[in-house]
Amino acid sequence: MALSTISSDGITDATIATGDIANDAVTNTKIADSLVQGIAAVWIKQDFNAPATDDSLNVSGTTDNALGDFTVTINTDMGNANYAITGMASRLANNLNYHVVMTHETTAPAAGLYRLRCSDVAGNDKDGQHVSTAVHGDLA
């Protein structure tokens, strides 16, 4: 079908034969078979204090290494360690020390895991009550 035949009303149903879009075209099947860039490859909401995982996606387990120190192990590995982690932590109830979460200084992220450190603003390790992290990047 030549492009010049498209009217200002758009393409009417059944204008394009299946054969015309079989190759090199965007189809629902192809869209369904590719993972969308931009969606979180991993996410998890943890309570370090319980400790417990409230909910998650693409996580196989968590390891409580020490106070305010947890490792998240990824179920479907990332393509490499060059992914972006975003995170947020809350303070404990009735505690005025605000908590921050960061990647742990002793362990670099790997394709299959990342280690978190949660501390108060003075740098003391703390078990945050609502610790959320998400990973964006390429999956293996």
Next chain:
Amino acid sequence: MNQEQIKTPNFQNTHVYKRLVWAKENLKKYYSDYRIVYEDNVDECAKIMTPDPNWMACALQGGILPPLEAYSKLKEDEKKPNFERHSKGYLLHNSTPVKAMTEEQAVEYLIKKDCPKSVWKNYNKSNKLKMIICKKNQLPSNRKWRNTWKIKEELVNEDN
């Protein structure tokens, strides 16, 4: 937990991430009481691994998780000095998924997947156990002295 009424689609050759999305939409989270306690550094406190509830649901359901060998191959590649990016992700997605496991089998699988090999391979090869599996209620309930937790010396290593 009884999820056998939900039939797992044939997921071989399906990206594992997509399987996990399916599982999240169709399976109920399973909170295991098992905890894996291990020590990989004598100067550090004991570490406690907990199975993820969504992951455990997948393990019990079957037909979703890749075989352990696929993870091992990827770990080997990642250790190579010239590693830039995984090129064998297809091993995760194209291998025959593992069948439904019992909770105990799933814990063993998780240990081999996520615990350091130096721990689980030799957990009972020294005087003191490097790793034990326990129930959640066997752990201290107060985390005040969390950084002093160690596996009890008195625990008997039955293989020695």
